[in-house]
Amino acid sequence: MTNPNEVAHHYHSGHLLQQISDGCAALNLAPPFSQDALAPVDEFHIGGRLATEPFVKALGLTPESRVVDFGCGLGGPACYVAAATGAHVTGVDLTAEFVETGRTLTEWTGLSDRVQLIEGSVLDLPLEAGSMDAAYMIHVGMNITDKVGIAREAKRVLKPGGIFAIYDVMQVGEGQMDYPAPWASSSDQSALAPPETYEAALNSVGFEVSDRIDRTEFAKQFFADLAAAQSSADGPPPLGLHLIMGDDTALKVQHMVRNIAGGLIAPIELHACLPE
Secondary structure, X not given: OOOHHHHXXXXXXXXXXXXXXXXXXXOOOOOOOOXXXXXXXXXXXXXXXXXXXXXXXXXXXXXXXXXXXXXXXXXXXXXXXXXXXXXXXXXEEOOHHHHHHHHHHHHHOOOOOOEEEEEOOOOOOOOOOOOXXXXXXXXXXXXOOOHHHHHHHHHHHEEEEEEEEEEEEXXXXXXXXXXXXXXXXXXXXXXXXXXXXXXXHXXXXXXXXXXXXXXXXXXXXXXXXXXXXXXXXXXXXXXXOHHHHOOOHHHHHHHHHXXXXXXXXXXXXXXXXXXX
């Protein structure tokens, strides 16, 4: 079982906000600005904004929707949801630095009236039962062994008919994984599981799984495009995921690409709903 403290430590840097502020200054960005400007750094998942857009569209949210973001990170997807749909989003994340930094970024983009970020565990959400219309989780389950606990909390906070969408890196083959990876420095911090495990967890608490979408080809193209852009660039951009992943970013991405190419892991979307 993964240790929450070790997981939080994996993502902690201690100077993330200053690095992002410096990156914005290098790009002549000053608050207030569109949340699109921060997408290179606050969309910490395979495909970034390119993956977030169709994922969010499938949720069918409206300005009246109340949404919870499981493991919100810096709040990039939460801010995108609020800006694109008008929905009110509550993000919960275990890493204090992510939440503190995300709150500042949310203020910079003028979305604090619709986005609230809270430090806490997705296995014990600080939310009332039946208070949410929809929930989603993006690249978080790889750090949490208790998939049933995730599903149970989603069911608890959702209203009847509520939607729970997941976009995670999942195990799809057997073999030796290469670490460090973006979500774990070693196998001790990783809780990879196959899509069937997620689906069984969702079904066990009453969700009905409607869709499973394998995004492997999308991921391969995304990483190929990223490599091409980096080969013609003079160093990393002022704003990018290297600010989160640290000095070994290149190695983590290399391992991610290798593990996907080897058929060990794949980015998978699952869509589920509760009965009315």
